[in-house]
Amino acid sequence: xxxxxxxxxxxxxxxxQRQLLRATLEKTxxxxxxxxxxxxxxxxxxRTFDLVITDQKMPGISGIDLLRWIKKTTPETPxxxxxxxxxxDTAVEAVKLGAEDYLxxxxxxxxxxxxxxxRCLRERTLIARETIHQEEKEAEFPSDIxxxxxxxxxxxxxxxxxAPQPTTVLLTGESGTGKxxxxxxxxxxSDRSDGPFVAVNCAALTExxxxxxxxxxxxxxxTGATQTRQGRFELAHGGTLxxxxxxxxxxxxxxxxxxxxxxxxxxxVGGTRAVVVDVRVIAATNRDLEKALAEHxxxxxxxxxxxxxxxxxxxxRDRRADILPLGRHFLEKxxxxxxxxxxxxxxxxxxxxxxxxxxxxxxxxxxAIERSLIVSHSAAIEVEDLPFRHxxxxxxxxxxxxxxxxxxxxxxxxxxxRNSGDRQVTAKELGISLRTLQSRLKEYGLTRQ
Numbered sequence: 362x363x364x365x366x367x368x369x370x371x372x373x374x375x376x377x378q379r380q381l382l383r384a385t386l387e388k389t390x391x392x393x394x395x396x397x398x399x400x401x402x403x404x405x406x407x408r409t410f411d412l413v414i415t416d417q418k419m420p421g422i423s424g425i426d427l428l429r430w431i432k433k434t435t436p437e438t439p440x441x442x443x444x445x446x447x448x449x450d451t452a453v454e455a456v457k458l459g460a461e462d463y464l465x466x467x468x469x470x471x472x473x474x475x476x477x478x479x480r481c482l483r484e485r486t487l488i489a490r491e492t493i494h495q496e497e498k499e500a501e502f503p504s505d506i507x508x509x510x511x512x513x514x515x516x517x518x519x520x521x522x523x524a525p526q527p528t529t530v531l532l533t534g535e536s537g538t539g540k541x542x543x544x545x546x547x548x549x550x551s552d553r554s555d556g557p558f559v560a561v562n563c564a565a566l567t568e569x570x571x572x573x574x575x576x577x578x579x580x581x582x583x584t585g586a587t588q589t590r591q592g593r594f595e596l597a598h599g600g601t602l603x604x605x606x607x608x609x610x611x612x613x614x615x616x617x618x619x620x621x622x623x624x625x626x627x628x629x630v631g632g633t634r635a636v637v638v639d640v641r642v643i644a645a646t647n648r649d650l651e652k653a654l655a656e657h658x659x660x661x662x663x664x665x666x667x668x669x670x671x672x673x674x675x676x677x678r679d680r681r682a683d684i685l686p687l688g689r690h691f692l693e694k695x696x697x698x699x700x701x702x703x704x705x706x707x708x709x710x711x712x713x714x715x716x717x718x719x720x721x722x723x724x725x726x727x728x729a730i731e732r733s734l735i736v737s738h739s740a741a742i743e744v745e746d747l748p749f750r751h752x753x754x755x756x757x758x759x760x761x762x763x764x765x766x767x768x769x770x771x772x773x774x775x776x777x778x779r780n781s782g783d784r785q786v787t788a789k790e791l792g793i794s795l796r797t798l799q800s801r802l803k804e805y806g807l808t809r810q
Contacts, residue, residue: 366391372401372415385471398422414441432459439481510680524550532645534674537724537792540645548601556600564609564794582631608648619663677719691730707741720772724792
């Protein structure tokens with residue numbers, strides 16, 4: 362895969378000058394050119410550039426006008442202004458307005474141009490790193506959490522309030538909404554942030570294996586236990602233990618977990634010595650635990666021990682203001698991982714993303730963006746690149762009238778159909794364990810006979 366190149370916008374009304382600048386830079390950078398200020402302005406409104414090189418004197422929108430606009434809207438973007446030979450007053454004006462540097466036309470040599478560009482980009486990188494570091498220290502929420510919607514900001518506000526306390530937190534919400542992201546956010550904001558953050562998916566293991574995973578085992582406790590092994594509780598000592606899918610834990614293990622939460626000690630499997638731990642517990646579930654209480658599949662006393670400080674994470678369809686910011690975030694993040702030039706979302710693709718109900722929530726959106734980047738062959742992600750059909754208004758209205766259980770059922774059945782009945786692939790796509798998927802199919806009466 363190709364290396365991601367820094368992007369440069371060259372603006373000059375002289376074709377020969379544009380061609381010279383482009384030929385000098387395009388072997389090292391991704392260069393886009395514009396013949397006039399108006400054209401450059403449209404490009405700057407549709408995407409970001411790492412550097413802009415603009416002629417000072419152009420008909421219509423001049424280079425100085427363009428510089429003023431850039432410094433007002435994206436002040437972090439460095440600008441190099443090209444001025445006519447001997448126009449030192451123009452160059453001084455450009456620097457006062459925020460230009461990083463200026464070059465006189467004609468440019469003395471290709472090497473001078475390359476050195477000036479490299480220095481401006483290097484300085485921009487250093488400033489950006491310092492700014493990001495300072496913003497993360499001062500920001501209400503870190504840059505890796507998208508919280509444009511009122512619902513998400515409310516959830517993060519609660520997380521911020523509870524983080525400094527030792528209180529047990531219960532995160533509720535559908536699969537893929539970002540409960541582990543919130544759990545890590547709470548850990549980072551707590552006085553345990555220097556300690557470990559240990560996550561366990563309670564639905565991924567059988568009850569016997571989960572017990573050993575949580576509490577460890579002594580040598581000889583069972584066949585294959587050739588040495589003593591610490592469990593996740595011990596590994597999380599002094600930090601945070603995140604118990605994901607707590608609603609899938611069996612009743613016998615719930616009893617042992619309750620004792621640990623009450624007494625802060627336990628015995629390893631096959632052991633008799635008490636192990637004392639100092640662990641902050643954050644639990645998460647996509648199940649309705651109150652319904653599980655009524656069905657006697659979850660212990661009342663454990664529920665009330667976990668539900669000290671509940672935080673509900675709304676599904677993505679209920680916080681649509683987050684969809685496009687998340688989509689753009691994933692575009693940039695995945696593009697870097699794939700080492701390809703970042704792409705834009707076309708207006709029609711943006712409209713389709715916002716209109717779609719995202720039964721798989723944030724995880725489904727991330728997967729959709731990744732797939733779109735792979736199949737897209739243009740500079741922008743188009744509707745046809747998205748891995749779902751744009752729903753009609755009648756279909757959207759029908760979905761809004763469905764209950765949560767019906768929507769969950771539809772999401773599972775649609776995913777099974779897309780994956781030709783492959784349950785492992787379906788579980789991975791939906792962000793749930795195979796055990797949870799099989800349990801849901803059993804509820805729907807769709808298990809194999």
